[in-house]
Amino acid sequence: MRNYHISKHNSFYAIGLSYKKADAEVRGKFSLDVPGIDHIMDKAKEIGVDGLLAISTCNRTELYGFAQHPYQLIKLLCDQTQGTVEEFQEVAYVYKNHDAISHMFKVGTGLDSQILGDFEIISQIKQGFYRAKKQEMANPFLERLCNSVIQASKRIKNETELSSGATSVAFASVKYILDNVPDISEKNILLFGTGKIGRNTCENLVKHSNNSHITLINRTREKAEDIAGKFKLTVKDYGDLQSEIRKADILVVATGAQLPTVSKALIYPKKPLLILDLSVPKNVSDDVKDLDNVTVIHLDQLSQITDETLAKRKEYVPKAEAINEKVKKEFLKWLETRKFAPVINALKEKLNTMKVEEIDFQTKKIEGFDQMQAEIISDRIIQKITKQFANHLKSSEVDTEDSLELIQKVFQLEPHSK
Incomplete structure (x- = not known):
């Protein structure tokens, strides 16, 4: 596989880890917030x-970038997170050039999601690109690649039913509550934190449980009030957490903290309490599980709730993959063109210089020489010659690198890439 380089010695890599080999605890060690990114x-x-x-x-946590060696990217990730290089190597994947491009298409279109067809990841790619652009780390390659993946994702959404039916983790958590808690409308539900999955769970609970006993607590009260306003929920202060947990029948934890926020000491185990921990890393201490009357369910367990919806979604995988291949092909075509465009432009310049010299020579030599006609004919010939070279370079049977080298040698070109 030839290098898809933009700078001379670098290759394009995707490095990262996901739910496939890394459990929630390990993923938590490598998670990045916006300042970290x-x-x-x-x-x-x-x-x-x-x-x-x-x-x-x-x-998942992933870096996509240009480097001389993937270790440069791995070190960047490990230096910024709680995880070590050794831990990373145990669960990681590294893709290069074409494979890295394919991986981003797979991830961005929900084909690599824990719940097949979960399209939330595409907004993460959009945000990731926005951050890269803001930091002046986005180049034309990344921009075109992200746009291609977004385009493929839109087409898959519109042309297949890969994300039909509700199978998000938020929905799975509500389904779990509805299936396991009798008389849900009578129960006290406490939502601690305003993480996205928690907010979605909260919205689904309001919709499906007919419950007016939902309380929301967040470290910053304004955020809690903002969300509570939408769903007409009660808001309590962070200082009331312990007393509210004691009143609760169901506790949904969705904070973005790096360390557990719900400890054994906060819990009053005199009556049954169901805790859903929807945070990565885990935000409920492991020893809470030891308490009588307390059931702790983590995100990973909820993600495994598969149903007919997922089986139905699987039928659309081949169609989604075909769309991915089509859009990816267009991207790779653009990439090849981009690679030889500087040489073709330099060739055009060279032929134009020859044309100008020759017309100038003939104007002085031939009386009544029609310069305008000569220009038209010459320009058309130059256009045809450069098109022949471009078509030759586009051909899949051709070794582009060797051909580019030969063209540069024959015409003594010095292409200047932007």
Whole structure:
């Protein structure tokens, strides 16, 4: 596979880890927040990484970028997170050039999601690109690649039923509550934190449980009030957490903290309590499970709730893959063209110089020489010659690198790439 380089010695890599080999605890160690991503961008600039995109969700953390060696990207990630290189290597994947491009298409279109067809990841790619652009780490390659993946994702959404039916983790958590808690409309539900899955769970609970006993607590009260206003919920202060947990029958934890926020000490185990921990890393201490009357369900368990919806979705995988292949082909075509465009432009310039010299010579030599006609004919010939070369370079049977070298040698060209 030839290098898809933009800068001379760099290859394009995707490095990361996901739910497939890394459990919630390990994923938590490598998760990145926005300041963390910005810091990685700054460090990447210092070591000469040209073009970098970072995404971090509860199911995966990935870096896509140009480097001389993938270890440069791995080190950037490990230096900025709680995880070590050794831990990363145990669960990681590294893709290069064409494979890295294919991986982003697969991820961005929900084909690699923990719940097949979960399209939330595409907004993470959009945000990742926005951050890269803001940090001046987005190059034309990354921009075109992200746009192609977004385009494929839209087409799959519109042309297939890969994301039909509700199978999001938020829906799975509500389904779990409805299936396991009798008389749900009578129960006290407490939502701690305003993480996305928690907010979606909350919205689904309001919709499906007919419950008016839902309370929301967040470290910053304004955020809680903002969300509570939408769903007409009660808001309590962070200081009331312990007393509210004691009143609750169901506790949904969706904070973005890096360490557990719900400890054994906060819980009053005199009556049954169901805890759903929808956070990565885990935000409920492991020892809470030891308490009588307390059931703790983590995100990973909910993600495994598969049903007929998922089986139905699987039928659309081949169609989705075909769309991906089509859009990817167009991207790779653009990439090849971009690679030889500087040489073709330099060739055009060279032929134009020859044309100008020749017309100038003939104008002086031939009386009544029609310069205008000569220009028209010459320009058409130059157009046809460069088109022949471009078509030759586009051909899949051709070794582009060798051909480019030969053209440059024959015409003594010095292409200047932008």
